[in-house]
Amino acid sequence: MATAPVLPGGFELPLEPRLPRLGSIDAVALEARAAALATRSIKRESKLFALDLAIRVMDLTTLEGADTPGKVSALASKGIHPDPSDPHIPSVAAICVYPNLVPYALERTRGTDVNVAAVATAFPSGQSSLDVKLAEVREVLDAGAQEVDMVIDRGAFLSGRYAQVYDEIVRVKEACAGRAHLKVILETGELGTYDNIRRASLLAIAGGADFIKTSTGKLPSSATLPVTLCMLEVIRDVHEETGRVVGLKAAGGIRQAKQAVQYLVQVHETLGLAWLTPDRYRLGASSLLNDVLMQIRKERTGRYQNPDYFTVD
Amino acid sequence: MTKTKREVARRPASAAIPSGWEYAPAPESRDIVRVNESYGLYIGGGFVEPLSNERYTTIDPAREEPLSEIAQAGKADVDRAVKSAREAYAERWSNLRPSERAKYLFRIARLLQERSREFAVLESLNGGKPIRESRDVDLPLAAAHFFYYAGWADKLEYAFPNRTPRPIGVAGQIIPWNFPLLMLAWKIAPALAAGNTVVLKPAETTPLSALLFCDVVRQAELPPGVVNIVTGDGRTGAELVSHPDVDKIAFTGSTEVGKAIARTLAGTGKRLTLELGGKAANIIFDDAALDQAVEGIVNGIYFNQGHVCCAGSRLFVQESIYETVMAKLKRRMRTLRVGDPLDKNTDVGAINSKQQLDKIGALVQSGIDEGAEIYQPPCKLPERGYWFVPTVFTNVAQSYRIAQEEIFGPVLSVLTFRTPDEAIEKANNTPYGLSAGVWTEKGSRILAMAQGLRAGVVWANTYNRFDPASPFGGYKESGFGREGGRHGLEPYVQLDGE
Numbered sequence: 071m072a073t074a075p076v077l078p079g080g081f082e083l084p085l086e087p088r089l090p091r092l093g094s095i096d097a098v099a100l101e102a103r104a105a106a107l108a109t110r111s112i113k114r115e116s117k118l119f120a121l122d123l124a125i126r127v128m129d130l131t132t133l134e135g136a137d138t139p140g141k142v143s144a145l146a147s148k149g150i151h152p153d154p155s156d157p158h159i160p161s162v163a164a165i166c167v168y169p170n171l172v173p174y175a176l177e178r179t180r181g182t183d184v185n186v187a188a189v190a191t192a193f194p195s196g197q198s199s200l201d202v203k204l205a206e207v208r209e210v211l212d213a214g215a216q217e218v219d220m221v222i223d224r225g226a227f228l229s230g231r232y233a234q235v236y237d238e239i240v241r242v243k244e245a246c247a248g249r250a251h252l253k254v255i256l257e258t259g260e261l262g263t264y265d266n267i268r269r270a271s272l273l274a275i276a277g278g279a280d281f282i283k284t285s286t287g288k289l290p291s292s293a294t295l296p297v298t299l300c301m302l303e304v305i306r307d308v309h310e311e312t313g314r315v316v317g318l319k320a321a322g323g324i325r326q327a328k329q330a331v332q333y334l335v336q337v338h339e340t341l342g343l344a345w346l347t348p349d350r351y352r353l354g355a356s357s358l359l360n361d362v363l364m365q366i367r368k369e370r371t372g373r374y375q376n377p378d379y380f381t382v383d
Numbered sequence: 384m385t386k387t388k389r390e391v392a393r394r395p396a397s398a399a400i401p402s403g404w405e406y407a408p409a410p411e412s413r414d415i416v417r418v419n420e421s422y423g424l425y426i427g428g429g430f431v432e433p434l435s436n437e438r439y440t441t442i443d444p445a446r447e448e449p450l451s452e453i454a455q456a457g458k459a460d461v462d463r464a465v466k467s468a469r470e471a472y473a474e475r476w477s478n479l480r481p482s483e484r485a486k487y488l489f490r491i492a493r494l495l496q497e498r499s500r501e502f503a504v505l506e507s508l509n510g511g512k513p514i515r516e517s518r519d520v521d522l523p524l525a526a527a528h529f530f531y532y533a534g535w536a537d538k539l540e541y542a543f544p545n546r547t548p549r550p551i552g553v554a555g556q557i558i559p560w561n562f563p564l565l566m567l568a569w570k571i572a573p574a575l576a577a578g579n580t581v582v583l584k585p586a587e588t589t590p591l592s593a594l595l596f597c598d599v600v601r602q603a604e605l606p607p608g609v610v611n612i613v614t615g616d617g618r619t620g621a622e623l624v625s626h627p628d629v630d631k632i633a634f635t636g637s638t639e640v641g642k643a644i645a646r647t648l649a650g651t652g653k654r655l656t657l658e659l660g661g662k663a664a665n666i667i668f669d670d671a672a673l674d675q676a677v678e679g680i681v682n683g684i685y686f687n688q689g690h691v692c693c694a695g696s697r698l699f700v701q702e703s704i705y706e707t708v709m710a711k712l713k714r715r716m717r718t719l720r721v722g723d724p725l726d727k728n729t730d731v732g733a734i735n736s737k738q739q740l741d742k743i744g745a746l747v748q749s750g751i752d753e754g755a756e757i758y759q760p761p762c763k764l765p766e767r768g769y770w771f772v773p774t775v776f777t778n779v780a781q782s783y784r785i786a787q788e789e790i791f792g793p794v795l796s797v798l799t800f801r802t803p804d805e806a807i808e809k810a811n812n813t814p815y816g817l818s819a820g821v822w823t824e825k826g827s828r829i830l831a832m833a834q835g836l837r838a839g840v841v842w843a844n845t846y847n848r849f850d851p852a853s854p855f856g857g858y859k860e861s862g863f864g865r866e867g868g869r870h871g872l873e874p875y876v877q878l879d880g881e
Contacts, residue, residue, distance in 0.1 A: 094824045096844045099675035109515060111409035111727035119404055303674045310710070338404055339718050346404070 092272055093307075095264035095300055104295040107339055108332045114369070117331065121366045122160060123346055124330040125152060128362075129187055129319065129354040131166040133194075133287060139174040141383075142167050146178035146186075148383040153363050155379075162359070163348035164217055168193075169206055172213040187217035187253070191242060194257070194286035196221040200238055207245045217251040218242070219283060219319075224260045227270060235270075239277025253281035253319055253352075256301075259291035264300045271304040275316050281352065283319035292322020295336060302340040309341075317345075321354025327365040330358060406720075409727040411514045416501045418508075418591060421452035424460055424614065425597040427467040428607025434459040439616070441590055444511040445724050445733035445768040453590050456613040461582070461622040464611040468553040468580040469628055471608025477550050477578045479606075481537035488533030488576060490603040495526040495568075498599065502592055506564055507724040509591040511733030511769070512687050514725050524849055525568035528867075531851035532572035535872060539577065542869045548876035550578030551654065552630035555623040558593075559636045560586035560735050561690040561791075567593055569866045570633055571610060577875035579631075580609045584623055586636075587616040588736045621647075629653065633874065635692070638789075638815075638860050656864025656874045658692065658856055660789040661817030663838065664810030665695030665846060666800075669704045671822035675844070677711045680795070683820060683846040685719060685731055685773050689793040690739070692861075693818035695846055697786060698797045699806050705799055709777065717760040719773050731793060734769040743771050743792035750776050750785035755796070781812060789815070803828065807835040816858030820846045839865070 112120055130149040132141060142165070149162040164185035165175045175186045188210035192198035207218055220242050226234040239254055246252045254274035258267050274282050282301055285292040298320045305316045320333050330353055337345050345351050360380045368374050421438065423430040435457030440449045456464070476484070495502065499522040506517040539548045554574045558566035563585055574581050585593035593612050600610050613619055617640070624632055624644050631654040634644050638659040648655050665683045667676050683695025700708050724732035734740040751757055755776040764770040771792055779786050779796040786796045800806040810819055819838040821829055833841040839856045842848060849855070854870035856862060864874050 094670070094672045096672035096675040096824075099672065099678055099845060102845075103675070103678045106515075109519070109727070110406065112406060113409050114407040116405060116407040343404060 093268055095268055097264050097296075100264055100300055101296045104299045104336065107299070107336050108295055110332075110335045112331050112335065118366065118369050120331045120334050121327060121362050121369070123334060124327065124353060124362050125162055125359065126160045127346075127348045127351050127353055128162040128359060129164045129166045129321070129352045130162045130359060131287070131321070131354050131356045133166070133168060133189060133356075137168060137171055139171065142171045142174045143178050144383040146175045146184070148359070148381060149184050150179065150182050152359055153380070156367075159363065159366070163352055166219065166354060169210045169213070172210055172215045176214050185216040186214070187219055188213070188215040189219045189221075189286075191220040191238070193219070193221050193255075194288040196223045197225065200241065203238065204241060204245060207242050211245065211249050215250060217253060218246050219253045219255055221255045221257060221286060222270065222274065224257055227261070227266070227273075232273060236273055236277050239274055239279065243278030251280045252278065253283045253317075254279035255283045255286055255321075257286055257289065258284050258293075258297045259289040264296070267297060267300050268304055271301050272308075275304070275308055275314075279316060281317035281319050283321055283352075283354070285322035287322035287354065287356075289322070293320040293324060293333075295332060298333060299336055299340065302337060306341055315350060317350040317352065319352035319354055321352075324353055324355045325357050325361065327358070327362045330355075330362060406728050408723070410723060410725045411504055411507075411518075411727060413504055413508060413725060416505045416508070416595070418451050418505070422454060422590070422594045422614070424454050424456055424464065425594070425600075425610070425612040426460075426464045426608075427611070428601070428605075430597070431463075433457065434463070439587075441509060441588065443508050444588075444735055445765070447767050447769070450509060451591065453614045455615040456584075456619045456622070457615075458622050461613055461619060461626055464582045464613050465553060465555070465623075465626050465628050467608040468582050468611050471606060472550070472553055472580040475606040476575075476580050476609050479578075481539065481578070484576065484578065485533045485536035487603055487605050488529050488536060488572060491599055491605070492526045492529035492533060494599045494602050495522065495529060499523070499526065502564055502595060504725065505595055506592050507732065510560060510563060510589045511724050511735050512690075513729040513732040514727055515729065516687060521562055521565045524851070525565045528565075528568040528572045528851045532576040532872075535573075535869075536576040539872065539876065542872050543876065543878055546878040548577065548872075548878055551875060551877050552579060553628060554579050554581045554631045554633060554875065555626065555629040556581055556583040557620045557623065557632070557634045557636065558583065558585055559692075560589040561687060561692070563589040564592040564596065566635055567596060569635075569871075573866070573871045574633075574875050575609065577872055579875050580611075582611045582613060582623060582629070584613050584615065584620050590614045624648065631655070631874065633864075634658070641862060654874060656856075656866070657862035658864070658866060659817075659860060659862040660791075660815055661692045661694065661857065661861050662697055662787065662789050662813045662815045663693055663695050663818040663820070664697045664699050664806075664813075664836070665820035666699040666806050666810060666822065666832065667701060667704070667708060668803075668821075668823035668825070668828065669701045670824045672824060672844070673704070673708065673711060676822040677708065677715050679820060679822060679844070679846045680712055681715055681719070684795040685793050686847050688731055688734055688771070690735055690791055691847065693840060693847065693855075694791075695818075695820050696790060696795060697810070697813075698795055699800050699810060700797060701806075702799045702801055709797070712775065713758060713760070716758075716773055716775065719760065719762075721762050721770065721772065722765060731773055734771050734792065737769055739791065740769040740771060743790055743794060746785060746788060746790045746792075747774060747794055750779070750783060750794075750796070753780075753783045753785070755779045755783060755785060781809060787813065803832065807832065811835075811837050814860040817856075817861035818842070
């Protein structure tokens with residue numbers, strides 16, 4: 071087995087017997103806490119701060135079979151200038167696309183501080199051989215992607231082959247090292263329990279993830295507030311224990327500004343302001359941006375504007 | 384990451400990232416509720432002036448501002464209320480078809496739901512509790528109690544199979560200031576469902592929601608005299624307790640007053656239920672889901688400023704995880720938002736009264752004097768009003784006052800244990816026995832602990848969770864009798880052979 075950077079306690083032993091015993095989550099209490107945090111009432115300037123932040127940490131995403139170079143270019147332009155009529159609106163953090171479309175996204179983002187993230191490793195299922203997955207990772211790196219969003223092998227995880235999952239992450243991390251940021255997608259909707267989500271998070275972090283990410287967005291059940299709270303608590307524990315900083319990306323199902331604010335409040339009250347930067351937190355979304363823009367304008371002017379005043383890309 | 388950041392000029396103003404994310408004030412509007420300048424006593428279906436001619440001022444503890452002038456009912460007023468209840472019992476309520484009684488109770492429950500925002504604001508205004516709690520806990524539960532007991536009203540023979548339950552008469556009910564409307568619901572709903580009429584005395588400091596409830600009673604067109612509300616301090620309560628025509632007393636409050644009531648009633652044949660103080664143990668085992676357990680600790684002691692009789696005020700942590708739990712707890716405490724009860728983001732509100740604040744202060748001082756180590760998170764308190772910073776004591780010995788006496792404030796005493804047996808022994812080592820909490824991922828241990836703990840309620844992997852279907856009440860000096868569930872009907876019925 072390959073070795074990883076700083077390990078959380080418990081990982082010095084073989085994974086199979088250890089991992090199922092690493093911490094546990096009480097589902098009822100976790101959901102209650104997430105629900106309580108979601109009732110925070112964020113108004114006026116504190117809301118504007120959150121909306122601005124939601125854009126700065128956004129991974130503007132398109133992952134469709136129907137994606138074309140044109141679609142990706144348009145989306146990249148939108149990410150750079152979300153609202154051409156308002157110079158105060160920041161750019162998004164990154165554009166997230168399929169491997170073959172990386173060059174078209176890069177063409178637009180060159181010269182800006184918007185990154186290009188590519189999904190890889192047989193996204194979304196992860197059902198392929200390690201060689202194929204690594205080849206795909208090298209390809210997106212060579213194309214110039216600055217961030218790689220890999221998926222874990224859920225089949226291996228659920229059948230208890232943790233070492234295999236871990237090894238894959240380590241190998242992908244080796245490929246990315248020094249070239250790109252690695253986000254590890256757990257696909258929490260397929261993991262079944264919060265206990266599993268906690269274990270998979272630890273596994274990904276031990277394997278070298280820079281970010282852990284909830285979902286591919288390809289399942290009906292994607293990011294939820296309890297799921298991200300569970301993952302944030304893992305990140306907090308690892309940080310307390312080792313000092314290592316790991317980021318979180320919530321993805322899938324986040325369509326409204328109100329939801330985005332709830333996710334940000336959760337980060338704020340779990341890990342503090344230090345995590346509210348694009349280096350440590352991302353919101354993966356395809357249709358969230360315009361709602362955020364609309365809410366910003368509403369906060370500034372006091373009224374809602376017709377959706378036709380926000381560009382559709 | 385090797386990406387070179389190139390010159391970008393498109394982030395001008397927003398680059399000024401604030402050093403903190405201060406939530407803007409988000410106050411619930413108090414205009415939704417109208418508070419009269421003064422209130423009379425609610426007797427016989429309407430407000431009457433007190434014969435005592437005495438009044439006192441009720442205040443908003445968060446601002447120390449007067450809210451209203453409240454009647455101080457005297458002996459003659461209490462007598463009048465009891466007479467009205469007796470008449471309503473004999474002539475209108477006890478003979479009513481049970482399904483009709485149920486209708487009235489369902490109506491009250493629905494009206495409480497409809498007017499919940501109004502009640503929630505009033506509850507926070509007069510009591511100091513955060514609006515988040517009065518809105519999400521007190522009001523939904525109060526309505527749920529009326530719904531629940533409405534359902535029992537015409538099914539009493541199923542609650543007591545083969546025992547022909549009958550009502551007992553006039554119930555005198557005295558409630559505390561920590562959950563004013565919810566305690567009113569706990570008392571009135573089962574009494575009425577079983578066919579009794581009531582005279583209820585709300586706490587001296589928090590009469591307003593009970594007085595607003597009179598308007599719900601009016602809207603529900605409840606027959607006059609079925610519910611009577613008399614306000615006042617302990618003297619009014621004493622008059623109610625010693626009134627010869629009251630058949631049953633239900634009291635929730637301090638153990639001291641509970642004992643006095645028991646002495647007064649001894650030998651009179653009146654029925655009595657007491658729900659008194661507590662000093663509950665919240666027990667955390669090393670295999671517990673720790674982050675959730677920490678939430679449970681916080682919810683156990685800082686919920687409603689610790690003004691909760693079943694508060695988890697003694698924390699028992701297994702020694703092997705003591706450091707981790709304390710670090711997590713202290714970090715969590717730093718995120719508690721103390722302040723304006725009407726702000727929707729407030730976690731901990733105002734202390735209910737000056738008197739209570741002084742009592743908390745004195746007990747905390749005793750903890751410091753006895754040698755316990757105090758921790759309080761940095762916290763900016765409003766200048767006016769009664770406030771107490773959430774507090775935790777470590778290095779606490781079983782013998783310290785803060786580990787023995789009920790503080791009834793946001794003050795937690797932390798003790799440690801090594802084995803389950805030791806946890807049970809220490810947890811039971813108190814004159815009280817109202818509630819307890821157990822945190823472990825091991826199901827068999829939960830069952831074993833629940834069997835060993837002498838407490839009326841044992842929560843497993845949760846805390847301060849209430850449901851109208853679940854009975855609530857204490858062992859030892861925490862009182863006797865149960866409220867809630869089928870058990871909660873028992874004090875309000877007489878059965879064959881009684």
